Amino acid sequence: MSLLLGVSLLAGGGYAAWHEMHTSKLQALWLSRYAEKLDYRLEAGASDRILFPEAGPFDRRLGYSALPEFLQRLSARGFDIHEQVRFSPALARYADRGFFVPYPEKSQAGLTIDDCRGEPLYENSYPHQYYERFDGIPPVVAMSLMFIEDRGLLNPGRPKANPAVDWPRFTMAAISQVEKKLGLPVQAAGGSTLATQVEKYRHSPEGRTGNAEEKLRQMVSASVRTYREGQMTMVTRQRIVRDYLNSVPLSAAYGHGEVHGIADGLRLWFGADFAEVNRLLDSRRNAGTSYEAQGLALRQVLSLLIAQRRPSYYLGAGREDMARLTDSHIRLLANGGVIGTRLRNAALLQKVTYRDLRLEPGVREVPSSKGITAARMRLSSLLGVSLYELDRLDLAATTPLHGQLQGQVTDYLHRLADPTFAGEVGLFGERMLSPERTGDVRYSFTLFERGEQGFRVRVQTDNTNQPFDINEGSKLELGSTAKLRVLTTYLEVIAELHGRYAGRDVAALRKAEAVDPLTRWALGYLIQNEDRNLPAMLDAALERRYSASPAERFFTGAGMHRFGNFRREDDGRLPTMREALQESINLPFVRLMRDLVSYSTYQTANSVELLKTDDNPERLEYLRRFADREGSVFLQRFWKKYRGKTTEERIEVLLDGMRPTAPRLAAVHRYLMPEADRAGFDRFLRTRLPDADLSDKLLESLYTRYAPGAYSLPDQGYIARVHPLDLWLLGYLTKHPEAGISEIITASSAERQEVYGWLFRSRHKSARDSRIRIMLEVEAFTDIHRRWQRLGYPFDHLVPSLATALGSSGDRPAALAELMGIIVNDGVRLPSVRIDSLHFASDTPYETRLGIAADAGERVLPSEVAAALREALGSVVEGGTARRLRGSFMQADGEPLRVGGKTGTGDNRIQTVGAGGRLISSLALNRTATFVFYIGPNHFGTLTAYVPGRGADSFRFTSALPVQVLKGMAPILQPYLEPGAHTQCQPPAPAAPMKPTLTASNRAGA
Template identity: 45%
Template structure:
């Protein structure tokens, strides 16, 4: 028993010793872990290896996108699925997309990867050359080594002193234990003493996670803080347990991306580089050079730059306050830190002394962006606007910041060379070098600087029409090719010719192969010259092929005589030819097209209109309205002014009422489709866009749509629509009073405005009832449908009756012609109801003419136009998604026989007509590529006629010259020149100038042989 007690004490002392040793070892391990994070490094590095991803073919079954966070929102990562769905709906397909590992897919954290400090929209051309790039932030450090040491030391002193401690190469940068302890202590004191400050415990790593991935860039809960710490921890070990390189990259990322609020005129400011420029106007390269220099000669400049950088490092804590109304507080805090940095020997006493008295003049107010030439960015802006529409992005600001690379169809080299040449020809020397001075071009004293030139080139491929060049020399956002409604002159004859040949095609389908007896039973209207000619043709050639009939139709003859006055557009009008020697000739349609003879096509358009009027008559008016033939020679198109008689059978008024109801419903449906879904203002603007805006027309529309509006509202509307018109208050008052809604019937208002009355009524109704359904419109328009048609047939005033009916029939005929033209790419809803439409009076757009030429080059197929080929979202990230444009197959819109005839006619224009300057074509290794096209000279004027058709006044508003062309069987496009008032009247150039301009461009287009 005596030996037992000492043994017990010995064992007890040994156990205590072991316990003490274990406690000591555990304590040492904890302390070592807090310093080195060795265990954390092993755990987080192992976890990081499992959070991987890879890019594979086709859509991904294992991908997720972030839900919140300013970084993910700005770069578009959170909406990639939406963008993808929209693109798929527009013919794109997903070719490659990331597959996430199960661990990454199931993780509750935002995907962990090496994030980009700088990203944005990049547009590449067909050869992968840069067309456009916007990178945000604009000014960044490429790596750690280029950052001035004094800047790194300052950042670490202010925010995270232990981050780059090389004694611990595995330390977790997401947690700074000493800072965390201090934060907890301060928080406890804050509970007792509410005025005590509570600085955060966030390290640089967790701050980055917060402002990139936390909702609104803020820590809204303890849970959110732990998510930030987890994400930062894993991210720091992506390259393994030794994370010194990752910790250095944290410094780079922070300096490049720290949020520094927003500037008016620019937007969100991120990173020290952009911050120095946006808030202090300091060049980034100069700033870095100053901080890296030594010596007294640059001390003052270095001190100023350093103090500004220090202020931004401090300002990140509350940037929207410190960089605005809190600027005085920021200045005091900056001076405080200058003293601390000097005391800690981070900066020299000399630098501290020089910096302390310096002010911090923050730039305030609207930041005026640097002026850039719109000319050099026309193509890029076109593509960016297309992307806006495809991705449903609200504006270019948002689009430019999406992490997106786009391969386009444009050729950057050719685009640049053509743009430079268009700029050069705006000088007299450049215009002379291009051969633009001479007969029917620029006069000896003409200044080409007043002119704007544009050029578009497409290339046909097996699946689409590819845009290669689209540019102009107008240094404004406005795009001549796609943004204007221009009078492009006789290019409208191309659309008119196709309409004519399509009518002949339909007549061939109806009557080819009929025997004589059946042909004789067909009653063609007395004015339907085209149908009567077709019946005569088939009586002699009953089994004629379509191709043969079209050739015969091109051989039909018309007179070039300008003496006749034509009843069109609501009155009598006269037309003239450009070349007087064509006045007395009888020409075939082919010859008239080749030499662009106006009166040939005015008379051809009259026959087209009468043909469509006959279709309207045959649908319900026959027996109710009798239209006597006009007194003109149907063989040559000559004769006196049109005075056809109209009468109505009074016994058939009930049939007339049924007709009015049926026809009215048909037009209401057409107009409802046109305006459905538009806002009230958009509805009115769409109506105005379809007419030539003149004071009378606009006054009628406004007073019809808003009859209760005040004179002040009326004047505001008129000045908005006609900003350059000389309208005084007195003349506006006359218009306001003259066109009060109670002074004219609906029919009269439509008649005076040149708009179908039911369309005018519908716009007014939708303006006040924008959500009205078609059923409601039909019910509300019962009386209007009757009024629009029935009153026409009251016989108390035969002359007015004839005029109104003839205009109504012409208006409806032009509705049908407009539908034909829109099917072939015409960009506007309505045509001017006048034979002058054949001469360009209804306006057009160069890019729409190019689309029409594409139909001809593709032998009647309407092929999709492709500008954007490949889209690559979020390259190098877990969200990476690739799509390519796979457009739908072409649609036949014109018979191949028609396009064959039109193509030959276009080549005739160059071989012996108005495009003869290009007769020799373009050569390639001795091979000649054939060129065809149609010229057009637009002379847009505001004109006034007397009731007898005599011209009273004329004012030049715009002059244009256009050549829409094809080159071989692959290339087509347009070249256009325009000049607006007040200079339009000073120029007399014709389309000969644009033909010559294309000739000068051919050598630089680098067109391969067909």
Template identity: 50%
Template sequence: MKRNRAYHLRRFFLHLLVMTPLYMILLGLIFFVVGNEIKTSKLQAKIFTRIASKLTYRNEAGKSNSICFPAAGPFDLRMGYSQIPEWVSMLEKRYEVKLQARFSPLLLELTQWGLFPPYHEKTQVGLNVSDCSGEKIFEASYPQRVYKSFDSIPSHVVNALLYIENRELLDNRYPWKNPAVDWGRLGRSVIDLGLSIVDEGHKKIGGSTLATQLEKYRHSPEGVTGSVVEKLRQMVSASLRSYMDGPWTLNTRKRIVLDYINSIPLAAAAGYGEVNGLGDGLWAWFGADFDEVNSLLGAGKENIGSGDLGKTALAYRQMLSLFLAHRRPSAYLITERSSLHELADSYLKLMADDGFISTELRDAALQVRPVFRKDRQFNYPSSSNRWKAVNLLRTKLLSTLDVPNFYMLDRLDLSTQSTIRMDIQEEVTEVFKNLKRPDVAYAAGLRSHYLLETGDPSNLIYSFSLYESGKSANYLRVQTNNYDGPFNIDESMKLDLGSTAKFRTLVNYLEIIADLHNRYSEVSRAVLDIQTDLIRKDGDRLTLWALEYLSNSPDKGLRPMLEAAVDRTYSASPAESFFTAGGLHTFHNFHKTDDTRIMTVREAFRNSVNLVFIRLMRDIANHYMFQAVGLNPAHLEFMEEAERRQYLMKFADREGKTFLNRFYQKYANKKPEEAFDRLVSGIQNNPARLAAVYRFVKSSDGIEKFSDFITDRLPNSTLSPETLYHLYEKYGPDSFSLADRGYIARIHPLELWVVRYKYSHPDAGLTEFIGASAKERQEVYKWLFKTRYKGAQIRRIRTILELESFQVIHKEWKKLGYPFDFLVPSYATSIGSSADRPHALADLIGIIVNDGVKYPVIRFERLHFAKDTPYETILEPDPSSGERVLPAEVAKVVKGLLLDVVQAGTARRVANVLLDNDGKAIDVGGKTGTGDNRYKTFGAGAQLIGSKVVSRTAVFVFLIGDRFYGVLTAYVAGEEAERYSFTSALPVQVLKILWPKIKPLITG
């Protein structure tokens, strides 16, 4: 045993004696290879170059199924790369993906693992907008001040950065050097990390190179290194990016320096926002001129102190301070500026000691302190005619992409081609600006009756939109106004547009006739006679007329029936009082000469006669009432009790659930306060109505909140505290039944209940609403069965049925683009009491131009995201077939009536005036409207105690030829509106003035 042990021991020492030199040689070789690799990165260059060569992408037509968008990197979010999938999804109903990048298989796999794709990233991006011809009309670039190339950077700027961050980065002795890893710095950071675990007070240094810092603040979540895994991701991604152009990296390293200087994050400055890059940092934090700083720092010169040493020293210190501030930008640039000055002092001394700067520059720089600027604001030029279109387009992009503000929009990597014809846009804007000058307005013939006979032209706002109908879309060509600001009057205001409501009423009327034709045109004469007798008894005049027409007319085609329908006659007399909106109302015509006449719908539309359309709206409302309960409510008075009760039970059971469902859908996506605001926005500003609603919905609120609500809604009222208290008590939650409260407020009682229920059950679904409302649905209609006061009962039934008929009318109007969520339930809606928007009227006439087909309105012909990146995506309008919303015959008849308005009616000023290039008159049609919007103040008992004009509006919605349509609005707001007497003749006359400017587009 001992001899064996000695034997093995001798063999071990012999082996050790023989092999140790070999082990030392091998170990030395390993150290040599590793050391050489650390110095030269030759092996890394081969590996990463080979991998990077396979990390490619290409662009192909259509939507990509091999693409991976970035998650949450600051630059990816700022430039919009992360949001592209969401935007594509949002826009898929109107746009299609024409082109998108495709990742190579390996690139797709690695990015799905979490690596950042290697490509030449942009340091300067921003929103670009061009007009329909491709002419650039807006360009935002962030950062705004950048170096275009490495050679344009003063060498002393580069040297200062490298001294602070990575002194050997540009060492040209090692052409394969991996700039993503500084092994010495990384090793020290690992040691420091270990020591900090033992000693919490031990100071750590970062191990990041400029290359990994770029990856971090561009692509890592929130721009920070949150874990060791995140650090590895940065290093590998930076390495792949470094070798994407091949194994030699000197040019890549120069590009890293260039990109870093141009994009370094420097906190956010008040009045400016996020600051990136040295150039913008100098301007935003110190108010320094970028070009002047570069001149002082001597781009291309060695001796930077040869000029004004004081200015040079300040510029150098400003530059140095910003590079140092990157370590803790918010602290050093905002809250701890004295610490930044101390840090800069220490670096100036070290740099002079190491020979990086002269002692003269050091001493001069130590004597100055950069002064942080207090005022900084970037303002776009807002006075140019071009800027008006740009603002309108940018505003539309905000809503299209659901971007919160211009600040974020302008920093997206997005190029758009709009549909705007910019040359004409600018000329129209210039005309509008000039028309504010009295001398120009009067010279243009606007100082006459119905125009600007009174009032100051300088206070008048003109707004104009012109669209072109294409094969599968309508294209906005001009949209402008002379309002001093970005507000879009056509699309953003709720305006009283007067008689243009007759346009919607006429279309609604002809839709009903078309529906009746579809229902009865194939029915036999015998059945028609039976139906006629039934309808004659119940009083639905529109259905009765349709049945009689189809019974007696030899031509039962739709077009002849529609033409006959517009030749039906009505009285224009204002002598009748109309029971509508819960009370008796009278109406007046614009021209008293019409008062004694009986005229056709065609003539009334041509000359905009109010009383004919009031009576037509009554027939429309009664028609929908008949559809709801099977009879004219006026005939309830003459029914036997049992028969009337049967009708009422049928009505109550069906309508309760129907309207609960409708009101649930109306408020489904609203928070309780939003639902309440929407509810009261449809109520007349009457103390009793407001009190009835508030005390029911917000029954627990005290007198103070109630009083604040009433005074907010009635700012000019004279209601005393005593009166407010009386209202508070009178309309308390237990003072009236739900049905009575709805009657007082002129709101369907179930709508009131739905809004109140949302306060206690904000997340309830429809099933819960229906289940919880069983008692209320019975209560709402219980009063219908009481017979003590038959007259009051009939009036209430009529009011409720009228509310419901206007719900149906609203649905029909909404289908054709009506912009608001409710109509005033009154015959006066036919003459403008429910308001409108100019662009919505343009949408309606666009449907007429397109023979009843609704096409989307396109403002952008192309949205080009992330050009020259792996995320490149191009969206263009989807060639849609459109949606038929009107029978073609209805559209053709309406178009004929619109042409008649111009040839012989209220818009005849423009008849035979718009001539083509051969001198031939172009067909023009349209509808005019004048709105005199008054603020009415009511006292106790709903008594009108005050009325004043708050705005005046005149509008002309028009079509020109077969392809073009639009709307022109004149508007004046405020107390001075009372001084004006213009009518819709004004926008018609202004269209004549605009014709020479828009003719090149129309005649093309």
């Protein structure tokens, strides 16, 4: 009786298992109920219940795995999370166990960028083509896939079937794995269904099944994903077929990168048109087409379906193997009734032709512009990814660029190459252009609009059609635009002095120490004037007069220099600083910069005491620093001439620069090759002095006299008549041929002090004084550089010379625009915004929206200084170098918009000067002319004309050119300058000053 009961129970259990394997009813019931709990919601603010995937290829490619790092970087650069998904408790537990989160995954994703109106500027989604619906797949393609991979997947007799498990295949695969473990000679069987394959190549580490645990994770994840939408699974199974065809990995293609999906595979492997292949293979649409064309299309698709197991091999060395496998599968499809005899025969006769991607690259052209390129580069920098990786992220971003205005300005700049149009705009004349050269000038334009959270770039474009961005990627000498930075620093210093002394009475002011000219003037002003408010003092500072005479020589940059004015008629003037800015007169700014250097010097060190007596212990430290700096400068020069050469070539370079004598060559050889024997020494000298009488006795004497250690490095250099550090560097590079400049500077610390040791021993105090003055000037420019950097100066150092007042340290148009934005914004620096929102992973469990943080402002100038600068810049347009622009922009009521700015011309050359200052040669490197401007209370920007290379030698245009170009642009810009008019973008901030949030450093990464 008990045996009968046991048999009955076993039979019942076996039947129940068989029934479940064929119907999946229990799985459907339980898993669908469980999957209902695995939900998520998008809510405001940062989420405290979200888990990001880790290792899956698709999770990495789409950016889901990297989102924690992205969010950390964006937070540090001024972005806040506005919305983010929250996992349900059940989903959080499920994901924490390592299973793949179930959601409808995308067939296509990639980067999109919209402009400020929500209009698309850039879209680059992958794969480029795909099957949108299962019904769009030709039946023969779907049937071929299932015949090869998963024959029972779409069985209509199993409406609740779990596609993640094919029990017979799974059982055979498990048995074969056991037999393999036992060492039996069997061929391992695969148990993967299409559903688990999709999970594997999307979400498993490296897209592989590393062990049994990973296979179980794939099966569970695929099962839960299947029943997420209910117990009936036919629609889900059809979606698996579609998803596999859309996303199967097919190696990578030159010029394109990773290939995913049959559509891109057809295009990139065979150069086939996806739509045409589908038409040929769809019996509903291919009437009248030849079997040969249908056979080739079928062969191409089958080749890709087969190749997915070893795509890199089959795309490269395995093409013949793939052809044989394809033939075999064509016959199997015919025998299985999937295709007919005529199509089989036609397909067997065809041969696929592979696309030569080096001759025909797989790059798909995407419309772009300089503004879009800048936005992509900014996104790339924000996220720390390459442009290739960026384009494949599941990311939608918005930029404040105004697409329509961007297009209009770009078209206008391109038309300036046409002499007829350039003439209509008024670009011909003295200090402008001639008709035959209009096409050689490049123009770059940016327009910003200030908003509450940043300086939003509305236009960034040029007429170069090149990736290089003059605005952000250049270091150019922009001439007199540097005067704006000098004037800003000057007024900032006056405001500092006002804050320091304005509260004191006259008696205290008379006792205050005033060593530098600016402090003396400030004290005198406050003593003489009862009205001590800062705006009045700044106005008086702008009325200070400086000589424009070029007669004086200036000790700066470690030597004596002369400077000239652009116009000789200015040489005899004594203009105010307002007039000097208005008419861009050079010498007053050189003298003003000298006063700023003096002010900075006396703020940090008592140079009077340093220069008074040799007994001051600080003098020694200054001399040491001079030796360190001067030696570093020379080493960099020497390293450049040796860089990229062999040891033998480097020695020849040194010897070519000296007049050879036996003692000089002996000193060089014994220093550079101290271990060389006498025979090698003799050959060296006799080879280079073939006509000299070099007896054995003389050679022996030279070999001994200049033995290693016999002379100090400075003496060795003196004997050889080369700079000692040149000799040291060559010796160091002989032992360390791959050394870089940083290593060389570090290694030469002692030698630099040794070479300049004469400074410490010299009887002449004046020699030491001049070196100390040089170091004091360097330190002063370090302080000035700090001030400039706080206002957006983009480079790591300034040239420590008064010539920096005229532009010798270089600048960048975008950085000048940022300075103008600070002035327009009453001294509050905001981020320059080229990306204002990011939307990651829309409609997924990782969805996150970010926007600009609200606390981005930092006060960097007193509002009174900004106001004084606006007035001074306005005078440049009202009656100065930009007066041709006066009245060009109007308000809605017909009144002129207030316009201000600063012009600058850079003529960048390498000049060779002979004795007495005689000019021997002059080689043009480029010519630039820039106008940095504001228009009304909310808009500002830059316009630069630029001619690169030696062709600049034939151009004489000045900043009048960009001013005239901007004037011609006025009809295009005018409709967009009124708040909210025609822009459909966010209206600008009101003209009233904004209340800043003071921060330790500016969060200007957006």
